[in-house]
Amino acid sequence: MSLLTVSNLTKRYSRGGMTLAAVDDVSFHIEPGETLALAGPSGSGKSTIARLALRLIEPDGGRIEFEGDDFLALGGSALRARRARLQMVFQDPLAAFNPRATVARVLDDPLRIHGVAPRSERPRRIAALLERVGLAADLAPRAIHEISGGQRQRVAIARAIATKPPLIVLDEAVSALDVSVRGRILDLLLDLQREERIAYLFISHDLGVVRAVAHRVILLDAGRIAESGDARTVIDAPRSAIGKALVAAAPRLNRNRP
Ligand SMILES: Nc1ncnc2c1ncn2[C@@H]1O[C@H](COP(=O)(O)OP(=O)(O)OP(=O)(O)O)[C@@H](O)[C@H]1O
Ligand SMILES: [Mg+2]
Numbered sequence: 001m002s003l004l005t006v007s008n009l010t011k012r013y014s015r016g017g018m019t020l021a022a023v024d025d026v027s028f029h030i031e032p033g034e035t036l037a038l039a040g041p042s043g044s045g046k047s048t049i050a051r052l053a054l055r056l057i058e059p060d061g062g063r064i065e066f067e068g069d070d071f072l073a074l075g076g077s078a079l080r081a082r083r084a085r086l087q088m089v090f091q092d093p094l095a096a097f098n099p100r101a102t103v104a105r106v107l108d109d110p111l112r113i114h115g116v117a118p119r120s121e122r123p124r125r126i127a128a129l130l131e132r133v134g135l136a137a138d139l140a141p142r143a144i145h146e147i148s149g150g151q152r153q154r155v156a157i158a159r160a161i162a163t164k165p166p167l168i169v170l171d172e173a174v175s176a177l178d179v180s181v182r183g184r185i186l187d188l189l190l191d192l193q194r195e196e197r198i199a200y201l202f203i204s205h206d207l208g209v210v211r212a213v214a215h216r217v218i219l220l221d222a223g224r225i226a227e228s229g230d231a232r233t234v235i236d237a238p239r240s241a242i243g244k245a246l247v248a249a250a251p252r253l254n255r256n257r258p
Contacts, residue, residue, distance in 0.1 A: 001068050002029040003167055003199050004053065009062035011048050022048040023059070024223035032166060033197040037210040037231060040220030040242065046203045049220075050171045053201060054088055055079070067166070084114040087160035091172040093152040099145035103130070103155050106144060110162040129158040133188060150181035154188070161192060171203045186213055208252040211235045219243050 011023040023045045030036045038046045051057045053064065055071065064071040066086060074082055090096050097106050107126045111117050117125045127137040133154040144152060153173065160168050170189070174182045190213065192198055204210050210217055214231040219242055227240035235253065238244050247253055 037214035044220040084163040104140040
């Protein structure tokens with residue numbers, strides 16, 4: 001059984017009297033412990049797919065199965081319980097968290113809301129989470145806006161793993177970081193995947209990053225799947241027009257070419 005199976009997913013928006021399919025008949029699956037990347041130009045529907053998969057927005061058509069259940073049919077406490085198993089990391093943790101909240105508070109929330117640990121045990125859990133993502137425990141009382149962008153993204157990852165989810169959706173999670181910090185965060189994500197068998201839906205416009213971390217890739221073009229397959233195979237020899245254009249526009253990839 002796949003962890004996540006998306007079938008014929010469609011999401012339309014109307015704009016100026018016209019209807020635009022932001023996501024148009026998209027199907028894919030994610031297996032436990034695997035990284036599936038979504039890549040494609042700006043506006044191709046990557047974030048819309050992420051939001052649909054997280055059920056932050058509802059589709060106009062299609063099915064989403066998560067751990068064998070009809071995810072779109074879940075409501076109330078069943079949906080809340082399932083949400084603990086499907087976490088997310090976005091590009092800008094300053095926008096995702098209250099910037100005045102402390103690191104401890106940000107990490108305490110999922111432990112409390114999802115009943116992961118009783119209050120007396122939570123400080124110890126928070127310290128362990130910080131250590132797990134390579135942060136010092138004395139960061140706990142600091143405010144989110146006082147720490148660096150790389151530290152904030154580690155806190156976002158710590159929060160995402162707090163409920164031990166089998167799947168994390170990462171939408172441009174490393175895009176705002178400078179190159180050396182980005183490399184270390186990607187290493188952390190790979191370590192966590194190896195050790196906890198977490199699957200990632202990894203959204204990035206950077207084909208170099210996708211090639212380095214993803215097992216499989218889907219290339220999107222205007223809401224549709226243009227091409228998909230093994231990440232290295234697709235990126236090294238794209239067959240679709242959009243794939244060829246994206247690879248040609250990716251300077252770090254071209255430098256490695258003969
Ligand atoms: N809430 C909305 N209302 C109207 N149109 C929307 C909305 N959200 C997204 N769209 C449109 O849907 C399309 C897909 O947008 P989406 O944000 O999914 O693209 P993306 O691939 O994530 O792009 P980027 O790389 O710039 O983040 C775009 O044309 C966008 O303008
Ligand atoms: Mg986006």
